[in-house]
Amino acid sequence: MPAVPMDIHSITGWAAALIATKTCNPRIPMVAKFYAPWCNSNNEMAPFYLSLAEQEPHVQFLNVNVADPEAYAVGALYQVDYDSLPTFVGTYDGVSFHKVQGKNRRAVANMVDELKKAAWKMPPEAEQDKADGNKAFAEKEYKSAIAHYSAAITKAPRTAVLYSNRAISYLKLSEEDAASAEHPDSEWHPKRCRGKAFGDACSVIDLDVRWGKAWVRYAQAMIAGQQDVLDADMAPELKAERVRFVRDGAIAMLGQAAIMSEGKFRAEAEALQRALLDGA
Known part of the structure; x- marks a missing residue:
């Protein structure tokens, strides 16, 4: 999806955007901001909305200027209250899912999160693969866990937690003594496992940049990569110099994770950050 919201000027443009989101495989959710240029609240929300669009590349964001006569009908279609602009409407598969009025940033961000969960809900088969992967991981059967998470990813390719789980499985596998005995060309060689973990960590960030655990995984993959340096x-x-670069990057990522997390995940991020700072 584009990094900036798409401007909609007519019912025809709206219909085209809906069709585009429905024909994608997998289908993607859509968020529209209904606004008018004279609305001060919209002007205050505009930078936040643009930032949200940049953070969520797998969601289609739209701007609908209801002061435009041809776009006015789109707002009427979704019963937008023109006294409560801006109004944010989330849709999936053409069906209205949520509506937020005014300049409540947290409510808009939460709407996007809930919309993604509904749109990218794992099918039962993927849930079972994930459960099997969790069981194998708990039993330290990391190759089996990776296989199960990979199977789940094929069925739910936009589920961040699956990439997160597979990333930590690769990292745990890379730490085992048996992995060191693998041939350098083997897919289970520690260096290859660390590389795959980093790739998965990047996917987690790409899918859910506002999830604190995503940044923890990214930092863990960076730290593990120090061994290759x-x-x-x-x-x-x-x-x-490169070790310092990796360490400093990981410290920054963990700081981001702490800001975005609460409870156990925040404590985990802060503990890892302190350990790196103490070892500096």
């Missing part, structure tokens, strides 16, 4: 054939001063 240490193993690399390069000048000692360059190696030390």
